[in-house]
Amino acid sequence: AQSVAQPEDQVNVAEGNPLTVKxxxxxxxxxxxxxxxxxxxxxxxxxxxxxxxxxxVKGSYGFEAEFNKSQTSFHLKKPSALVSASALxxxxxxxxSGYSTLTFGKGTMLLxxx
Amino acid sequence: EPEVTQTPSHQVTQMGQEVIxxxxxxxxxxxxxxxxxxxxxxxxxxxxxxNNEISEKSEIFxxxxxxxxxxxxNFTLKIRSTKLEDSAMYFxxxxxxxxxxxxLFFGEGSRLTVL
Numbered sequence: 493a494q495s496v497a498q499p500e501d502q503v504n505v506a507e508g509n510p511l512t513v514k515x516x517x518x519x520x521x522x523x524x525x526x527x528x529x530x531x532x533x534x535x536x537x538x539x540x541x542x543x544x545x546x547x548x549v550k551g552s553y554g555f556e557a558e559f560n561k562s563q564t565s566f567h568l569k570k571p572s573a574l575v576s577a578s579a580l581x582x583x584x585x586x587x588x589s590g591y592s593t594l595t596f597g598k599g600t601m602l603l604x605x606x
Numbered sequence: 607e608p609e610v611t612q613t614p615s616h617q618v619t620q621m622g623q624e625v626i627x628x629x630x631x632x633x634x635x636x637x638x639x640x641x642x643x644x645x646x647x648x649x650x651x652x653x654x655x656x657n658n659e660i661s662e663k664s665e666i667f668x669x670x671x672x673x674x675x676x677x678x679x680n681f682t683l684k685i686r687s688t689k690l691e692d693s694a695m696y697f698x699x700x701x702x703x704x705x706x707x708x709x710l711f712f713g714e715g716s717r718l719t720v721l
Contacts, residue, residue, distance in 0.1 A: 536712040
């Protein structure tokens with residue numbers, strides 16, 4: 493079975509500081525990994541993904557994530573946080589082959605203070 | 607940019623009533639999904655649908671739930687007899703097609719309130 497863990501319910505960071513939102517996964521074989529963001533009362537917006545190739549992937553709004561196979565992690569990072577990035581962030585995993593279910597972590601609330 | 611659209615945005619119903627939530631997936635996508643989220647918490651998988659049949663479903667998706675693609679464009683989720691615990695935000699998603707790169711595209715959600 494595939495699963496995703498987001499160990500932090502909330503991450504607080506001051507504007508301009510770097511941020512990291514943690515994610516670890518468990519899946520048989522090689523995974524597809526994703527980050528989604530949800531603003532209040534909105535749907536899930538795709539941020540970035542790891543499929544293959546470079547372990548560091550870049551996505552929307554200046555976010556990036558690093559795939560670490562040995563640590564089974566896919567942490568989301570941004571070098572300089574903006575207040576507008578305050579939202580709920582979800583890590584997700586699916587099997588590489590086919591069109592299997594996307595399994596989400598429980599989400600991490602990111603709060604960026606001015 | 608193509609998007610997934612969902613209706614209604616909010617529905618209030620009495621316990622025991624039937625509810626149908628509607629979705630129009632992105633037109634060239636082949637895989638369709640329903641997820642739900644209770645009170646802004648974890649996003650839970652309900653069901654996936656491909657080639658006019660269910661390809662996978664979770665334990666949440668019991669006999670009270672059904673899905674249909676009645677006309678080649680809409681994708682519906684029906685709850686036959688709603689319970690209080692069905693109150694949630696229901697998200698439709700689609701993926702696949704000629705430019706598939708793995709991610710799911712989500713609609714804005716339908717909020718269901720069961721009284």
